[in-house]
Amino acid sequence: MQLTGAEIFLESLKREGVKTIFALPGGVVLKIFDVLHQQKDIEVILTRHEQGAGFMAVGSAKATGKAGVALITSGPGMTNVITALADAYMDSVPIVVFSGQVPTALIGNDAFQEADNIGLSRPCTKYNFLVKDVNDLAATIKEAFYIATTGRPGPVLVDIPKDVSMDKAEFTYPDSVAIRGYSPTYDGSRWKIKQAAEAIAKSKRPILYVGGGVVFSGASKELLELAEMTQIPVDMTLMALGGFPGNHPLSLGMLGMHGTYVANMAMHYSDLVIAVGARFDDRVTGKVSEFCPQAKIIHIDIDPTSIRKNVHVDIPIVGDCKRVLQELNTILRATVNGNQREFRKPWWDQLHNWQTEHPLHYEQDPDGQIKPQYLIERLYKLTEGRDPIVSTDVGQHQMWTAQFFKLAHPRSWLTSGGLGTMGFGFPAAMGAQAAHRNRLVLCIAGDGSFQMNTQELVTAVVAKLPVKVFVINNRFHGMVRQWQDLFYEGRYASSYLEQYPDFVKLADAYGAAGVRIEKVSDVDTGIQEALAIDGPVVIDVPVYQYENCYPMIPAGGSNHEMLLHDPPDLKKPTSTGKKKTQQGKDPILTA
Amino acid sequence: MEHIISLTIENKFGALSRVAGLFSGRGFNIESLSVAPTLDPSISMMTIVTSGEERIIEQILKQLNKLIDVIKVIDISESEYVERETALIKVHTRPEDRAEALRIADIFRANVVDSSPMSYTIEVTGDIRKVQAIIYLLQPLGIKELVRTGRVAIGREPTRTASTQSRPLAKVN
Ligand SMILES: Cc1ncc(C[n+]2csc(CCOP(=O)(O)OP(=O)(O)O)c2C)c(N)n1
Numbered sequence: 136m137q138l139t140g141a142e143i144f145l146e147s148l149k150r151e152g153v154k155t156i157f158a159l160p161g162g163v164v165l166k167i168f169d170v171l172h173q174q175k176d177i178e179v180i181l182t183r184h185e186q187g188a189g190f191m192a193v194g195s196a197k198a199t200g201k202a203g204v205a206l207i208t209s210g211p212g213m214t215n216v217i218t219a220l221a222d223a224y225m226d227s228v229p230i231v232v233f234s235g236q237v238p239t240a241l242i243g244n245d246a247f248q249e250a251d252n253i254g255l256s257r258p259c260t261k262y263n264f265l266v267k268d269v270n271d272l273a274a275t276i277k278e279a280f281y282i283a284t285t286g287r288p289g290p291v292l293v294d295i296p297k298d299v300s301m302d303k304a305e306f307t308y309p310d311s312v313a314i315r316g317y318s319p320t321y322d323g324s325r326w327k328i329k330q331a332a333e334a335i336a337k338s339k340r341p342i343l344y345v346g347g348g349v350v351f352s353g354a355s356k357e358l359l360e361l362a363e364m365t366q367i368p369v370d371m372t373l374m375a376l377g378g379f380p381g382n383h384p385l386s387l388g389m390l391g392m393h394g395t396y397v398a399n400m401a402m403h404y405s406d407l408v409i410a411v412g413a414r415f416d417d418r419v420t421g422k423v424s425e426f427c428p429q430a431k432i433i434h435i436d437i438d439p440t441s442i443r444k445n446v447h448v449d450i451p452i453v454g455d456c457k458r459v460l461q462e463l464n465t466i467l468r469a470t471v472n473g474n475q476r477e478f479r480k481p482w483w484d485q486l487h488n489w490q491t492e493h494p495l496h497y498e499q500d501p502d503g504q505i506k507p508q509y510l511i512e513r514l515y516k517l518t519e520g521r522d523p524i525v526s527t528d529v530g531q532h533q534m535w536t537a538q539f540f541k542l543a544h545p546r547s548w549l550t551s552g553g554l555g556t557m558g559f560g561f562p563a564a565m566g567a568q569a570a571h572r573n574r575l576v577l578c579i580a581g582d583g584s585f586q587m588n589t590q591e592l593v594t595a596v597v598a599k600l601p602v603k604v605f606v607i608n609n610r611f612h613g614m615v616r617q618w619q620d621l622f623y624e625g626r627y628a629s630s631y632l633e634q635y636p637d638f639v640k641l642a643d644a645y646g647a648a649g650v651r652i653e654k655v656s657d658v659d660t661g662i663q664e665a666l667a668i669d670g671p672v673v674i675d676v677p678v679y680q681y682e683n684c685y686p687m688i689p690a691g692g693s694n695h696e697m698l699l700h701d702p703p704d705l706k707k708p709t710s711t712g713k714k715k716t717q718q719g720k721d722p723i724l725t726a
Numbered sequence: 727m728e729h730i731i732s733l734t735i736e737n738k739f740g741a742l743s744r745v746a747g748l749f750s751g752r753g754f755n756i757e758s759l760s761v762a763p764t765l766d767p768s769i770s771m772m773t774i775v776t777s778g779e780e781r782i783i784e785q786i787l788k789q790l791n792k793l794i795d796v797i798k799v800i801d802i803s804e805s806e807y808v809e810r811e812t813a814l815i816k817v818h819t820r821p822e823d824r825a826e827a828l829r830i831a832d833i834f835r836a837n838v839v840d841s842s843p844m845s846y847t848i849e850v851t852g853d854i855r856k857v858q859a860i861i862y863l864l865q866p867l868g869i870k871e872l873v874r875t876g877r878v879a880i881g882r883e884p885t886r887t888a889s890t891q892s893r894p895l896a897k898v899n
Contacts, residue, residue: 261794265740
């Protein structure tokens with residue numbers, strides 16, 4: 136049967152099992168929107184900004200493992216979605232973005248709203264396609280989804296000129312894909328896996344350093360088995376949270392710049408690092424020349440370019456984390472002797488010492504201002520049984536959430552790791568909520584970051600996405616202020632957000648609910664009240680403004696040299712100073 | 727160290743810019759790059775001359791391999807290979823220099839492919855040393871224009887007798 140390009144688009148997406156498209160129309164994609172408007176299989180969620188659409192696709196993909204889909208127009212639509220593509224590229228998130236393009240005859244003529252979508256997106260996509268002929272459309276869409284979701288996942292862009300969406304072609308959807316330059320390696324080399332098993336059996340101070348790859352490949356079960364069988368402690372990267380149960384006795388928490396003391400010390404003093412689906416990012420390695428000085432390194436990753444990019448690796452294993460761990464577990468089950476707990480005891484004694492020496496720490500004065508960590512910890516405790524999906528923006532609140540919110544399951548954590556994109560949290564949470572209508576979805580936002588995508592509040596209202604956004608409101612770009620405290624002698628250049636909106640009224644203006652929690656004694660009831668509201672809620676939580684996030688490894692520092700608290704000479708107001716907030720005015724700086 | 731990388735790549739829209747973008751985006755050196763279709767018109771061969779320490783070269787090879795349009799990557803300089811480059815050199819020739827220009831061309835078995843009263847255009851093909859040498863010798867006469875193709879390279883077939891020593895097949899000039 137002959138179908139138009141727009142109909143082929145719809146039919147192809149149905150074949151890919153797409154349920155939701157996050158979209159914003161424009162001239163060159165109207166034909167596609169028109170077709171989508173006349174069907175019920177795929178829900179179209181109209182966003183208020185293309186960046187929002189991109190992040191919703193990312194949130195949906197992270198929460199489900201299936202490709203998230205966005206549809207946007209040419210020119211400015213495309214440039215607006217770039218941030219989400221770059222974010223997805225850095226964090227290996229499978230999304231497929233469809234962009235409109237001017238008619239093929241006009242490409243290259245500086246036509247109205249023309250942009251070189253392929254050129255713009257090349258450095259921030261895993262692959263991109265310009266469809267020049269409607270006869271290629273179905274096969275291209277098939278390839279796009281295949282590339283996005285296989286191997287190391289990533290974003291793919293499909294650029295569809297207006298005439299291609301209107302032209303007709305015979306529709307057949309291919310069953311399979313063969314791309315001669317693309318065949319990811321899934322099975323690790325047996326010989327290398329055997330070497331890894333031998334190294335693990337011999338090691339006295341091993342550490343599992345696990346990254347987002349564990350989550351993407353669905354290797355949590357295998358990881359848990361490996362850790363429990365061998366009694367090896369687990370350090371998680373920011374991207375791995377939820378990939379191993381955060382409150383498991385073998386979990387040391389997050390490692391890296393704001394990781395726990397024990398997690399970073401364990402890396403530094405280990406004799407064997409078993410990296411699984413992690414990429415030795417500079418926020419984890421610190422100063423590379425002093426990274427894990429005594430350790431042999433095993434590195435399991437599906438992307439060969441990740442291996443030996445930043446650090447030397449002794450046993451490289453290219454393959455899918457899940458399959459490699461299965462194989463490794465099989466060998467270990469047969470070889471590891473019974474009493475691993477006894478064998479690892481000296482190492483665990485040391486680890487427990489580090490744990491008790493410097494646990495995560497903050498002080499909450501019951502009469503003082505709310506500390507951000509307290510709010511986050513209470514939110515964690517109060518929602519523990521409900522298996523929430525948690526998303527964050529970027530900054531201090533993100534690091535505190537990573538530290539205090541101990542997630543039990545994979546795919547329940549949405550955060551912007553590699554690109555560190557403010558404005559990510561709220562739309563990502565909405566995307567996850569769209570995919571999991573019945574789950575509790577929390578967004579822990581910074582007041583700075585939240586303002587980068589607040590326009591999507593109305594999208595949440597219209598699309599009935601009952602996300603609960605907790606704005607950790609410190610009236611600062613807190614993470615910037617922290618660096619200024621520590622490295623710029625407390626000169627707060629452009630980190631103080633002098634004027635800020637009334638977030639409760641803002642929520643109201645958009646048709647969402649707004650709640651404010653101001654007193655420590657109101658935290659629990661305030662949270663419960665907000666969670667009980669049916670629909671999207673913004674919870675404004677004015678917090679103590681000057682709290683800094685520790686531990687901290689200053690950029691370029693070595694992993695065992697952590698700052699654990701503010702330097703004694705740092706002068707700043709205390710949390711018990713003036714308490715009352717007055718909207719629009721700053722309670723402390725104007726006091 | 728210098729490496730010559732041979733890429734088999736899809737002959738399609740944007741493939742070249744993906745390779746070029748990879749080098750510029752990651753700060754890898756690129757000394758020369760040449761590309762043309764093969765017998766199979768859907769495939770191109772690309773020869774890239776690059777340099778860097780071993781760790782960087784390893785990354786370059788892996789990153790190239792990761793590109794979806796790249797079908798095969800070979801570090802040609804890892805084993806025996808033949809390389810060639812062609813240069814077109816327009817030499818300024820005063821009447822008293824014309825014989826000298828021809829003599830130099832002759833020594834390098836180069837051809838004069840165009841001539842005017844005040845210039846010769848000389849075509850030379852050879853390995854990088856040969857091309858550099860003729861340019862060096864022609865420079866005193868005055869080079870008006872110089873165009874080079876960039877280097878192309880191809881691996882040598884193993885010798886037919888199963889010799890364990892790697893012995894060049896023939897002398898290359
Ligand atoms: C789009 C973007 N612009 C700038 C930055 C640099 N940056 C990193 S953290 C931060 C401050 C974030 O402030 P806020 O969202 O209020 O969170 P807080 O640190 O106060 O918890 C800034 C400006 C960034 N990460 N992303």
